[in-house]
Amino acid sequence: MATFISVPLKxxxxxxxxxxxxxxxxxxxxxxxxxxxxxxxxxxxxxxRKNALGRPLDKHESSLEILLRYxxxxxxxxxxFPFSENxxxxxxxxxDAFEKGSLFGGSVKxxxxxxxxxxxxxxxxxxxxxxxxASEQNLDNDEGLRTAAKYYQLASGAFGHIKDTxxxxxxxxxxxxxxxxxxxxxxxxxxxxxxxVFFLKATSDRMKDAVIAKLANQAADFYxxxxxxxxxxxxxxxxxxxxxxxxxxxxxIMQANAELHQSAVAKQKKRFGEEIARLQHAAELAKTVxxxxxxxxxxxxxxxxxxxxxxxxxxxxxxIYHDRVPEVKDLETIGKAALVKATAISPPLSQKFSDLxxxxxxxxxxxxxxxxxxxxxxxxxxLVGSLREATNLCNGVLASLNLPAALEDLSGDSVPQSxxxxxxxxxxxxGLQSIEQLIKDLPELLxxxxxxxxxxxxxLDAEETTDNELRAKFNQRWNRTPSGDLYKxxxxxxxxxxxxxxxxxxxxxxxxxxxxxxxxxxALLCKSEDELSAAIPSANPTxxxxxxxxxxxxxxxxxxxxxxxxxxxxxxxxVKAVTFDMSTSFLTALAQDGAINEEQLSLxxxxxxxxxxxxxxxxxLHMQEELLGKVQTSHQDFxxxxxxxxxxxxxxxxxxxxxxxxxxxxxxxxxxxxGTKFYNDLxxxxxxxxxxxxxxxxxxxxxxxxxxxxxQQSIAREPSAPSFNVPAxxxxxxxxxxxxxxxxxxxxxxxxxxPAKPQPPARPPPPTVTPQVAATPPPTNTAPSVASTxxxxxxxxxxxxxxxxxxxxxxxxxxxxxxxxxxxxAYGQYNxxNxxNxxxxxxxxxxxxxxxxxxxxxxxxxxxxxQQPPQQQQQQQHQPYYPQQ
Numbered sequence: 001m002a003t004f005i006s007v008p009l010k011x012x013x014x015x016x017x018x019x020x021x022x023x024x025x026x027x028x029x030x031x032x033x034x035x036x037x038x039x040x041x042x043x044x045x046x047x048x049r050k051n052a053l054g055r056p057l058d059k060h061e062s063s064l065e066i067l068l069r070y071x072x073x074x075x076x077x078x079x080x081f082p083f084s085e086n087x088x089x090x091x092x093x094x095x096d097a098f099e100k101g102s103l104f105g106g107s108v109k110x111x112x113x114x115x116x117x118x119x120x121x122x123x124x125x126x127x128x129x130x131x132x133x134a135s136e137q138n139l140d141n142d143e144g145l146r147t148a149a150k151y152y153q154l155a156s157g158a159f160g161h162i163k164d165t166x167x168x169x170x171x172x173x174x175x176x177x178x179x180x181x182x183x184x185x186x187x188x189x190x191x192x193x194x195x196x197v198f199f200l201k202a203t204s205d206r207m208k209d210a211v212i213a214k215l216a217n218q219a220a221d222f223y224x225x226x227x228x229x230x231x232x233x234x235x236x237x238x239x240x241x242x243x244x245x246x247x248x249x250x251x252x253i254m255q256a257n258a259e260l261h262q263s264a265v266a267k268q269k270k271r272f273g274e275e276i277a278r279l280q281h282a283a284e285l286a287k288t289v290x291x292x293x294x295x296x297x298x299x300x301x302x303x304x305x306x307x308x309x310x311x312x313x314x315x316x317x318x319x320i321y322h323d324r325v326p327e328v329k330d331l332e333t334i335g336k337a338a339l340v341k342a343t344a345i346s347p348p349l350s351q352k353f354s355d356l357x358x359x360x361x362x363x364x365x366x367x368x369x370x371x372x373x374x375x376x377x378x379x380x381x382x383l384v385g386s387l388r389e390a391t392n393l394c395n396g397v398l399a400s401l402n403l404p405a406a407l408e409d410l411s412g413d414s415v416p417q418s419x420x421x422x423x424x425x426x427x428x429x430x431g432l433q434s435i436e437q438l439i440k441d442l443p444e445l446l447x448x449x450x451x452x453x454x455x456x457x458x459x460l461d462a463e464e465t466t467d468n469e470l471r472a473k474f475n476q477r478w479n480r481t482p483s484g485d486l487y488k489x490x491x492x493x494x495x496x497x498x499x500x501x502x503x504x505x506x507x508x509x510x511x512x513x514x515x516x517x518x519x520x521x522x523a524l525l526c527k528s529e530d531e532l533s534a535a536i537p538s539a540n541p542t543x544x545x546x547x548x549x550x551x552x553x554x555x556x557x558x559x560x561x562x563x564x565x566x567x568x569x570x571x572x573x574x575v576k577a578v579t580f581d582m583s584t585s586f587l588t589a590l591a592q593d594g595a596i597n598e599e600q601l602s603l604x605x606x607x608x609x610x611x612x613x614x615x616x617x618x619x620x621l622h623m624q625e626e627l628l629g630k631v632q633t634s635h636q637d638f639x640x641x642x643x644x645x646x647x648x649x650x651x652x653x654x655x656x657x658x659x660x661x662x663x664x665x666x667x668x669x670x671x672x673x674x675g676t677k678f679y680n681d682l683x684x685x686x687x688x689x690x691x692x693x694x695x696x697x698x699x700x701x702x703x704x705x706x707x708x709x710x711x712q713q714s715i716a717r718e719p720s721a722p723s724f725n726v727p728a729x730x731x732x733x734x735x736x737x738x739x740x741x742x743x744x745x746x747x748x749x750x751x752x753x754x755p756a757k758p759q760p761p762a763r764p765p766p767p768t769v770t771p772q773v774a775a776t777p778p779p780t781n782t783a784p785s786v787a788s789t790x791x792x793x794x795x796x797x798x799x800x801x802x803x804x805x806x807x808x809x810x811x812x813x814x815x816x817x818x819x820x821x822x823x824x825x826a827y828g829q830y831n832x833x834n835x836x837n838x839x840x841x842x843x844x845x846x847x848x849x850x851x852x853x854x855x856x857x858x859x860x861x862x863x864x865x866x867q868q869p870p871q872q873q874q875q876q877q878h879q880p881y882y883p884q885q
Contacts, residue, residue: 003250003297004148004193005243006135007128007155007186010121010177012053013093013111017046020695024081024088027688028366034359041356048073052122059132064151067126068350074119075347076355079362083115085486087692089699092118093706097128097177108175111706113699116169120162123345124178127158131190134197145201149340152194157343159187172479181233185226187342189247192222194340196254209268213261214337220254221336223247242296249293253302256285260306262334263313272313273323274331279310281328365586368598372582375602379610383575383617387568390621392667394561397628399659401635402652404558407551415533419655422662423525423532429669431526435515438672442508445679449501452686456693457494460487463697470704477711480703490693497686504678511671514664521661536658537651550637557631564627568620575613580605 021042029035052070057063082088093111110117134151137144162183166174176182199215227247263278286303317323347353361369398404405416415423464483471478515522524535582605589596 003246004135004196005189005246006132008097009057009125009128010097011095012121013109014054015049015090015092017049017090018042020088020090021045021081023691023695027691038357038360044356045073045077053125057129059129059136061133064126064129064133065350065352067122067129069353071119071122071126072348072350072353073356074115074122077357078115078119079364080357080360082363085113085481085699086489086696089113089696090115090118091699091703091706092121094121094175096175097124099176109710110175111703112170112172113703114170116165120166120169120174120178123158123162124183126349127155127162127186127190130155130158131193134193139197139200140204142201142204145197145204149194149197149201152190152197153340154343156187156190156194156340157345159183159190160342161345163187181229185229185233188222188226188229189243191340191342192219192226192250195219195222195338196250198339199254199257209261209264210335211337213258213265214335215339216254216258216261217334218336218338220251220258223251223254227251245293245296249289249297249299252285252289252293253297253299256282256289256299256302256306258334259285260302260309263309267313271323272317272321273325276310276313276317276323276325277328277331279306279313280325281331282306283310361583361587362590364590364596365583368586368596368602369583371598372602372605375606379606380575380578383610383613384572386617386621387572390624391565391568392663394565394624394628395663396660398558398561398631399656399663401631402656402659403554403631403635405655405659406638406652407554407558415529415536416655419525419532419536419658420529422659423527423529426522426525426662426665429665432519432523435522435665435668435672438669438676439512439515442672442675442679445676445683446501446505446508449679449682449686452683452690453494453497453501456686456690457491459693459697460490460494463700467700467704470708474711477714478707480707483700486696486700490689490696493689497682497689500682504675507671508675511668511675515668518661518664518668521657522665525658525661525665536654550634553634554631554638557627557634561624561627561631564620564623571613571616571620575610578609578613580609 022039025035025038025042029038048066048070052066057067083090091111091113092115093109094117096108096110099108130151134148134155137148139145139148160183162178163180166178166180166183195215196219199212199219202212202215227244230244230247259278259282263275263282266272266274266278283303283306286299286306289297289299290303317325404418460483464487467478467483471482524532527535582602585601585605586596586598589601
């Protein structure tokens with residue numbers, strides 16, 4: 001009765017985890033101790049997979065521990081790496097655990113770029129190995145019973161977990177061994193076996209019969225549910241064809257045990273008729289198992305126990321109690337007691353698990369950190385941009401008013417101090433050569449980035465074209481995700497990069513136009529002070545304005561503006577230096593809520609970090625607005641006091657252009673340096689994008705080759721033509737072609753014909769001789785074509801020929817093996833010059849037997865052959881059909 005069902009393990013193909021995971025680590029994390037630790041963890045993960053899946057596992061708890069540790073590590077690593085078809089693409093290939101395939105096609109397998117698929121298959125193997133370990137336990141002691149119950153419940157929980165998660169983990173149709181119907185049935189089977197183990201434990205502990213009956217009845221119920229689910233949902237796997245009789249037998253056995261122990265309860269309550277009815281029902285159930293499922297489960301001991309109890313109960317009832325035996329349908333229903341429960345699958349399942357990537361933050365946190373960094377950069381750029389824009393506006397207003405040069409140029413014939421300082425600043429920064437070199441480098445950087453982007457998208461286009469061609473060729477058989485759908489995120493990312501490059505080109509053009517507008521004045525500022533002074537027109541002196549109140553007011557206002565600019569530079573550095581580690585906040589939110597509300601957390605932290613700086617920026621802008629208003633008012637008073645003439649206006653115009661050229665030079669230099677940095681940074685980003693495209697194209701190519709191989713095997717297994725009806729005359733097999741209905745021998749009487757025999761094996765042809773009638777002597781003037789008195793007479797063939805067909809042996813000189821399909825008995829084979837009057841008599845062959853001359857009566861030789869003594873003939877009857885050399 002102790003027949004328990006175990007599940008075979010799935011087999012996986014080898015997968016290299018080191019290369020793709022190491023590539024992700026090196027491209028995501030900076031080269032430091034942390035990166036080196038992650039790379040070592042990748043190596044350990046690859047070793048762990050090889051130990052768990054790359055070798056046969058013993059039916060021992062240590063092997064199960066390895067599987068569970070690998071499953072726990074997969075659960076821990078899943079949120080920390082972007083495993084998907086269009087990011088970190090790893091293709092896992094697993095074979096169906098039950099379907100063994102055909103001779104030529106191999107077993108059914110499925111390859112998916114999904115870590116969820118890998119987790120599902122690993123958990124299936126853990127459940128299967130747990131069932132095998134439980135089935136190997138010695139159920140004669142308490143330790144074995146406890147271990148078996150533990151692992152059956154673990155297997156049931158694992159199979160049930162797969163049932164609930166497999167469809168969402170795969171996003172496509174799974175193989176039948178991990179389909180919800182299959183694993184649901186396996187979960188019920190394991191739970192039923194765990195309940196049976198508790199029944200055995202209760203029996204060995206001699207617990208009350210009422211309790212044992214309830215445990216057995218519950219086990220029977222579990223087996224019945226599993227049997228019903230199999231019949232309703234599962235195909236006719238070979239595995240389940242073997243399992244189904246066991247399930248049916250176990251259900252009957254558990255019901256019989258329940259009735260047996262409940263009959264003991266009835267006996268204790270002096271319900272002797274009920275006792276007999278239950279024992280009779282139990283005997284019928286045991287008899288059913290013995291008659292139908294004896295090849296799978298033995299119930300000999302149980303049947304003998306039930307029959308002994310039934311005989312004793314009937315004897316006592318017939319002689320003593322005379323209690324009425326009720327019908328089975330009238331008996332009270334036996335209660336149920338479920339002591340087993342499927343183990344909940346909540347990682348970690350291994351007792352020795354330690355996360356190899358403990359310090360690595362999950363991808364959800366990484367993505368939230370990335371979005372937070374973007375929000376922070378936008379905030380910083382907005383604040384810094386407001387300050388710079390305001391400063392440029394201030395410089396533009398002062399340049400239009402020729403300030404402070406107008407206050408410094410009261411003599412009218414020298415270079416103003418501010419202009420001289422601006423000229424020296426330009427020369428120190430490299431002058432025109434610096435700007436022209438930066439402008440010259442931009443197209444090369446742009447071209448390099450465009451080539452990288454074009455090459456990346458070209459790889460996607462080529463692979464998608466191949467995928468579409470194969471999809472059109474194989475139609476529904478090409479059942480992988482279309483490349484067009486898979487590459488949508490990458491193409492959107494590529495389109496974004498192209499849009500960024502287009503905008504960068506427009507910005508470069510604006511910078512070139514601004515440089516062209518101020519190129520002459522910038523060149524003038526790059527000259528020596530004497531050349532600069534000579535290039536500035538002279539004008540009448542305005543020394544009378546020196547020391548006036550208007551000039552003093554303007555200088556005070558300009559001094560305040562300079563001080564404000566210095567404060568802005570300090571404020572800008574402070575804004576850029578603000579840092580805050582949001583990973584702790586995101587990890588806390590993920591642990592508490594299971595999800596991260598990035599927008600709420602980020603905006604709250606940014607407002608807290610930059611709220612004060614935002615107020616300071618607004619105050620600076622407001623101060624600039626007030627100061628510029630006062631400067632414009634004071635400048636009007638200053639201009640009304642100055643002596644205006646053509647020379648003065650011309651000089652003032654040149655000074656304005658020089659001041660504006662300096663500001664433009666500074667702005668253009670900053671723009672070009674930022675553009676160069678932008679292109680260099682974009683090159684690194686595009687190289688990562690190119691690597692991502694290359695990786696997914698390589699993974700798709702590997703998947704394509706695997707799918708093509710499977711399709712070729714599938715096509716090879718298919719019949720080349722539809723089935724058709726065979727004509728009736730071809731339905732009877734024959735040993736060879738039907739010979740001509742003629743024979744050179746006289747027909748024998750019907751009563752002397754030997755009985756028909758089954759198909760004989762192929763016979764060698766007889767020697768070519770001239771047959772003779774027994775009563776007529778052979779003519780002396782005619783020699784037989786072949787005459788050999790040493791040849792033995794033909795012997796009736798045995799049921800099975802001995803030795804190889806068509807041998808060459810003594811007595812058949814020059815005889816060689818006949819080709820297949822050769823018929824030596826065809827019409828016209830022999831020349832019969834000595835029997836001109838002998839008619840051809842039709843020969844009636846046995847069904848399915850090739851033509852052969854009629855056999856002589858038993859013990860008589862063929863006509864024309866010399867006879868041998870009876871003793872020699874009797875010896876020949878025991879010789880092999882073919883003479884031995």
